[in-house]
Amino acid sequence: MFMAKDLTSQDLVGNHLLTTLPPEEYQRLLPHFEPVTLALGQVVYHTAQHLEYLYFPTTSMVSLLNTMEDGMTAEVGLAGNDGVVGIALFLGGDTTPNQAIVQIAGDAIRLRAKIVQEEFKLGGPFQQGLLRYTQALITQISQTAICNRLHSVEQRFCRWLLLSHDRVKHDKLEMTQELIATMLGGRRESVTVVAGRLQDAGVISYARGHIIILNRPGLEAEVCECYEVVKTEYARLLGFS
Amino acid sequence: MFMAKDLTSQDLVGNHLLTTLPPEEYQRLLPHFEPVTLALGQVVYHTAQHLEYLYFPTTSMVSLLNTMEDGMTAEVGLAGNDGVVGIALFLGGDTTPNQAIVQIAGDAIRLRAKIVQEEFKLGGPFQQGLLRYTQALITQISQTAICNRLHSVEQRFCRWLLLSHDRVKHDKLEMTQELIATMLGGRRESVTVVAGRLQDAGVISYARGHIIILNRPGLEAEVCECYEVVKTEYARLLGFS
DNA sequence: TTTTATCTGTTGGTTAGCGCACTTAAAGAG
DNA sequence: CTCTTTAAGTGCGCTAACCAACAGATAAAA
Numbered sequence A, B: 001m002f003m004a005k006d007l008t009s010q011d012l013v014g015n016h017l018l019t020t021l022p023p024e025e026y027q028r029l030l031p032h033f034e035p036v037t038l039a040l041g042q043v044v045y046h047t048a049q050h051l052e053y054l055y056f057p058t059t060s061m062v063s064l065l066n067t068m069e070d071g072m073t074a075e076v077g078l079a080g081n082d083g084v085v086g087i088a089l090f091l092g093g094d095t096t097p098n099q100a101i102v103q104i105a106g107d108a109i110r111l112r113a114k115i116v117q118e119e120f121k122l123g124g125p126f127q128q129g130l131l132r133y134t135q136a137l138i139t140q141i142s143q144t145a146i147c148n149r150l151h152s153v154e155q156r157f158c159r160w161l162l163l164s165h166d167r168v169k170h171d172k173l174e175m176t177q178e179l180i181a182t183m184l185g186g187r188r189e190s191v192t193v194v195a196g197r198l199q200d201a202g203v204i205s206y207a208r209g210h211i212i213i214l215n216r217p218g219l220e221a222e223v224c225e226c227y228e229v230v231k232t233e234y235a236r237l238l239g240f241s
Numbered sequence C: 001t002t003t004t005a006t007c008t009g010t011t012g013g014t015t016a017g018c019g020c021a022c023t024t025a026a027a028g029a030g
Numbered sequence D: 001c002t003c004t005t006t007a008a009g010t011g012c013g014c015t016a017a018c019c020a021a022c023a024g025a026t027a028a029a030a
Helices: A022-034 A113-121 A126-152 A153-166 A177-184 A188-200 A215-224 A226-237 B022-034 B113-121 B123-152 B153-166 B177-184 B188-200 B216-222 B225-239
Strands: A034-036 A042-045 A054-058 A061-067 A073-079 A101-105 A105-112 A172-174 A204-207 A208-213 B034-038 B043-047 B051-056 B061-067 B073-079 B101-104 B107-114 B172-174 B205-208 B210-213
Touching: A022 A105, A022 A113, A022 A126, A022 B101, A022 B210, A034 A054, A054 A061, A054 A113, A061 A177, A061 B034, A061 B123, A073 A177, A073 B123, A105 A113, A105 A215, A105 B177, A126 B073, A126 B123, A153 A172, A153 A177, A153 A188, A153 A208, A153 A215, A177 A188, A188 A204, A188 A215, A204 B153, B022 B034, B022 B107, B022 B123, B043 B177, B051 B061, B051 B172, B061 B177, B073 B123, B073 B153, B073 B177, B101 B153, B101 B205, B107 B113, B113 B123, B123 B153, B123 B225, B153 B172, B153 B177, B153 B210, B153 B216, B172 B225, B177 B188, B188 B205, B188 B216
Parallel strands: none
Antiparallel strands: A034 A105, A042 A101, A054 A105, A061 A073, A061 A101, A172 A208, A204 A208, B034 B107, B043 B101, B051 B107, B061 B073, B061 B101, B172 B210, B205 B210
């Protein structure tokens, strides 16, 4: 399920929470880093599944998804190289009612639950980093809550595109409209409509699951303030943009 | 602004996070408990305000509210005697982009930031309790996000009533429709309509800011699954319902 | 009691997004 | 090079919720 990889220096510089660790903590954890490749659509953890690893995405991006009884879904948060997946591990809950699925295929580094919990208990920079990230994530989820209530599909789609674009280096996103709809908690047809509008405006282009961002300022002009609020708070809490 | 009170034994049994502390930690913190009374509508902390205290509501209830540039608001979470207000204090962020306002007047116990941080650093049951609560709150906010996206005003109103009812002992809520609308992130007129329907059905009665819950099972029949999901997770994480 | 402020009810017009059914078109498999 | 699968486009009726503008009605203040 998880493809093992050799550990190269490139892997290690990918995740901000790891790279901002002081040398001492970094060296202590280094032997426990397990580089893995995450495939598109892969479920990092299921609803109520006991967590075995904490994941630090480097080039991958992972969505936190809530699912209702009737199968309706919506994304509540999203983690890339700015964060981690599996915070329930150190918060003490061990499982969560949501699930995490890979949105953009790529690499990640993972740490065994036991290692995470031991290092966390020391109360040092590792703990501080994870807790500050937790607060950043809470901000993101909160803003998603209010955005879901107050803003249009188009605005939310733009926000989602910008969030994704921030977490990859290039302008191409592999993502079908169907999948975007499950993220936004809406219908595929609604996504078709707004994606068409953005394409007509020359902001993006897309075809059969391949989206290209042509004009990022155009997206920023359309998006609601929610994007900026979260971005600012991430920068404040985690010290990078 | 905050009315000081004498510390009675009754105050101390109010908040679950405090009462479930082992005797040792409880005794250590006891001298630092500051009972306060929170008035309806009082702002416990403003957007981006440096937090000085962590609040443990006993008979009061506090809403976490996000506000947009245009003044639109929506509640993302809610804390009563099952939780605390001001988690940014121990997560390390010190401030948050949202604000906390008193929804139901009542009492709380507060602890100075410094005391909280010192005890938190010890890594004992106090830290564990707060972190588990943090995860519970994340679940609540996440569920609010998806609920805002997928469910009707009526369902969200029922959920809000049940959440509030769970946190007070009686069946009366002091709450105007205007205020409820700001919580739900909708219009006052929409609240009027659904409140009218529930009153006609004999589930609640209300008049000028005084709501009485007449038939709780009736509410539970109308509410979406979000209510139960969060309640179950609170019970699992915090050990009470 | 009269006045004023607050809370609630109602109407009619408007729109975003849903649900469903169907078509078109490109990619991949054999 | 066909067949099948998957992705995307379209049209239409429908409903929840929006917006705006009032009209009671009750409570509090003068």
